[in-house]
Amino acid sequence: MQAQPTASHYVNGAYLEDATGASLPVIFPGTGEEIAQVHEATPAVIEAALAAAKAAQGPWAALMPVERGRILRRAADIIRARNRELSELETLDTGKPISETLVADATSAADALEYFGGLAGTLTGEHVPLGSDWAYTMRVPLGVCVGLGAWNYPTQVAAWKAAPALVCGNTMVFKPSEQTPLCALKLAEILTEAGAPPGVFNVIQGAGTVGRALVEDARVAKVSLTGSAETGKKVYAGAAAQMKHVTMELGGKSPLIIFADADLDSAVSAAINANFFSTGQVCSNGTRVFVQREVKAEFLSRLVARVAKATIGDPRDEATNLGPMTSAEQLAITCSYIEKGKAEGARLVHGGRRLDRPGWFVEPTIFADVTDEMTIARDEIFGPVMSVLDFDTEDEVIARANATDLGLSGAVFTRDLVRAHRVIHAIEAGTVWINQYNLTPVELPFGGIKGSGLGRENSRAAIEAYSQLKTVYVGMTPVEAAY
Numbered sequence: 001m002q003a004q005p006t007a008s009h010y011v012n013g014a015y016l017e018d019a020t021g022a023s024l025p026v027i028f029p030g031t032g033e034e035i036a037q038v039h040e041a042t043p044a045v046i047e048a049a050l051a052a053a054k055a056a057q058g059p060w061a062a063l064m065p066v067e068r069g070r071i072l073r074r075a076a077d078i079i080r081a082r083n084r085e086l087s088e089l090e091t092l093d094t095g096k097p098i099s100e101t102l103v104a105d106a107t108s109a110a111d112a113l114e115y116f117g118g119l120a121g122t123l124t125g126e127h128v129p130l131g132s133d134w135a136y137t138m139r140v141p142l143g144v145c146v147g148l149g150a151w152n153y154p155t156q157v158a159a160w161k162a163a164p165a166l167v168c169g170n171t172m173v174f175k176p177s178e179q180t181p182l183c184a185l186k187l188a189e190i191l192t193e194a195g196a197p198p199g200v201f202n203v204i205q206g207a208g209t210v211g212r213a214l215v216e217d218a219r220v221a222k223v224s225l226t227g228s229a230e231t232g233k234k235v236y237a238g239a240a241a242q243m244k245h246v247t248m249e250l251g252g253k254s255p256l257i258i259f260a261d262a263d264l265d266s267a268v269s270a271a272i273n274a275n276f277f278s279t280g281q282v283c284s285n286g287t288r289v290f291v292q293r294e295v296k297a298e299f300l301s302r303l304v305a306r307v308a309k310a311t312i313g314d315p316r317d318e319a320t321n322l323g324p325m326t327s328a329e330q331l332a333i334t335c336s337y338i339e340k341g342k343a344e345g346a347r348l349v350h351g352g353r354r355l356d357r358p359g360w361f362v363e364p365t366i367f368a369d370v371t372d373e374m375t376i377a378r379d380e381i382f383g384p385v386m387s388v389l390d391f392d393t394e395d396e397v398i399a400r401a402n403a404t405d406l407g408l409s410g411a412v413f414t415r416d417l418v419r420a421h422r423v424i425h426a427i428e429a430g431t432v433w434i435n436q437y438n439l440t441p442v443e444l445p446f447g448g449i450k451g452s453g454l455g456r457e458n459s460r461a462a463i464e465a466y467s468q469l470k471t472v473y474v475g476m477t478p479v480e481a482a483y
C-alpha cells in the first residue's frame with residue numbers, strides 16, 4: 001500500500017522537492033506499514049514558500065472579492081466530487097475509520113470553502129457621518145498568514161484556516177503536523193485547479209522547528225495554530241514578540257453533564273460520540289462525563305452494553321466504528337493514562353487493553369467512580385478514555401466542571417430547558433451544547449477560552465480574525481490652526 005505524494009511540498013502553485021531535508025516517514029496506523037516518505041522543509045524551501053506567499057498577496061487582494069469567492073467555491077465543488085478519494089487518503093494518513101472520514105473531513109473542508117467563498121462579496125466597511133466631515137472604514141487583509149496544523153483532522157484544519165484567510169485577500173503558508181503530512185497537499189493541488197494563483201496557498205512539511213521559523217519570520221502577519229496548549233504558549237509568545245495576530249485552537253478537558261431527567265439513551269449516544277469518535281482524538285471531546293447519582297447505574301449499564309457492540313478494526317472497512325490511534329506515541333500516552341486510572345483507584349468498567357494485532361489499537365475504555373483529583377480527570381488524554389464522575393446538585397457540578405484551566409467545550413443533557421440554559425451559561429467554555437455534542441457546523445464560531453485558546457474559527461467571526469479595519473477620515477473644509 002502506497003500513498004506517496006508527487007513531492008513533499010507545494011509552493012508557488014506546484015509540487016516542490018528538496019531531498020536534502022530530513023526524512024519523515026508516513027505510517028498507516030491500521031497496520032504500522034510505511035506508505036510514504038516526505039522531507040522536512042529546508043531553509044531554502046521555507047524561504048521559497050514565504051517569498052511566494054509574499055509576492056502573491058498584493059495581486060490576490062486586488063482581485064474582485066467575488067472572483068476570490070468563486071475560486072473557493074470551485075475548490076469546494078472539486079472536493080465534493082473527489083470526496084471518496086480524499087476520505088481514503090485521510091484514513092491512510094490518520095487511521096480514522098472511513099465511515100467517519102467520508103462524512104466529516106473533506107466534506108467539512110468543502111463546507112468551509114463554500115461558506116467563506118459565499119461571504120466574499122460582503123466584506124465591506126461602513127460610512128460614518130461626522131457633521132460636515134465624514135469617514136469610512138475598510139476591511140483590509142493582514143498579509144501573509146501561517147497555519148500550523150494538528151494531526152487529528154489534517155484536511156479540516158487546513159481548510160478551516162485557508163478558507164477565511166484567502167477570502168479576505170491574505171495568502172498562506174500552511175505546515176501540517178509532521179505525523180499527517182499528506183492531506184494538506186491535496187488541498188493545495190485543488191485550490192490551484194480551482195484557479196488560485198501561484199503562491200496563494202503553500203504547504204511545507206516539518207516539525208516544530210519549521211513551525212518556529214515560520215512564526216518568527218518578519219513577513220508573517222498572522223499565525224493560526226491548532227495544537228496542544230503547551231505548543232500554544234510557545235507560538236503565542238513567539239508571535240507576540242513581533243506583535244503578530246494569532247488564533248489559537250488548543251486542547252480541552254470538557255465536561256458533559258447529564259441530569260437525572262435527561263433522555264438517557266440520547267445522553268449515552270452523546271457520551272459515545274464525545275469520547276470515541278476519531279478514537280478519542282478530538283479536541284472538544286467531553287471526557288469528563290458527570291452523571292447525576294440517581295441515574296448513574298442505569299447510565300453505565302446502557303453505556304457499557306452499547307460500547308461492547310462497537311466494531312474495532314481496519315479503518316478502511318466501512319463497518320469499522322473505531323480505528324487505531326494515529327501514532328505509536330499517542331497509543332503509548334493513552335495506555336499510560338489507562339494504567340494511571342487503574343492505579344489511582346478509578347473503576348474500569350470497559351476496555352483498557354491494547355489490541356493484540358498490528359497497528360496502534362486500544363479498546364474504548366470507560367472508567368467509573370472517577371474523582372476530580374485523579375490524573376485521568378485532569379489531563380487531556382487525546383485517546384478513547386472516558387471518565388464517569390458522579391454528582392448530586394447543580395451548583396456542585398457547575399463548580400466542578402469549571403475547575404480546570406481549559407475551556408474549549410461543554411454540554412448539558414436535561415429535559416428542563418430553563419435549567420439547561422442556566423447551567424450552560426455558567427459553564428466556562430467557548431462552544432457549548434444543550435442536548436447535543438460535538439457538532440461544529442461552519443456557520444457557528446468555534447474556539448476556546450482560558451487555556452484552550454484565543455479567537456474563533458468558522459462563521460463571520462473568522463473574517464474578523466483574518467482582516468483588520470482601516471479608518472479613513474475625510475475632511476471636507478479647509479484646516480484651521482490657532483496660529
Ligand SMILES: NC(=O)c1ccc[n+]([C@@H]2O[C@H](COP(=O)([O-])OP(=O)(O)OC[C@H]3O[C@@H](n4cnc5c(N)ncnc54)[C@H](O)[C@@H]3O)[C@@H](O)[C@H]2O)c1
Pocket residue numbers: 148149150151152153175176177178206207208209210211212215225226227228229230231232234235248249250251252282283284380382408447448453
Ligand atoms: N481547538 C481545536 O480546534 C483543536 C483541534 C484539533 C486538535 N487540537 C489540539 O491539538 C493537540 C493535538 O495535536 P498535536 O499533538 O499535533 O499538537 P502539537 O501542539 O504537538 O502540534 C501542533 C502543530 O504545531 C507545530 N509545532 C510544535 N511546536 C511548535 C513550535 N514551537 N513552533 C511552531 N510550531 C510548532 C507542530 O509541528 C504541529 O504542526 C491536542 O491538544 C488537541 O486538543 C485542538
Ligand SMILES: C[N+](C)(C)CC=O
Pocket residue numbers: 152153281282283284440446
Ligand atoms: C474542531 N473539531 C472539533 C471538529 C475537531 C477537533 O479536534
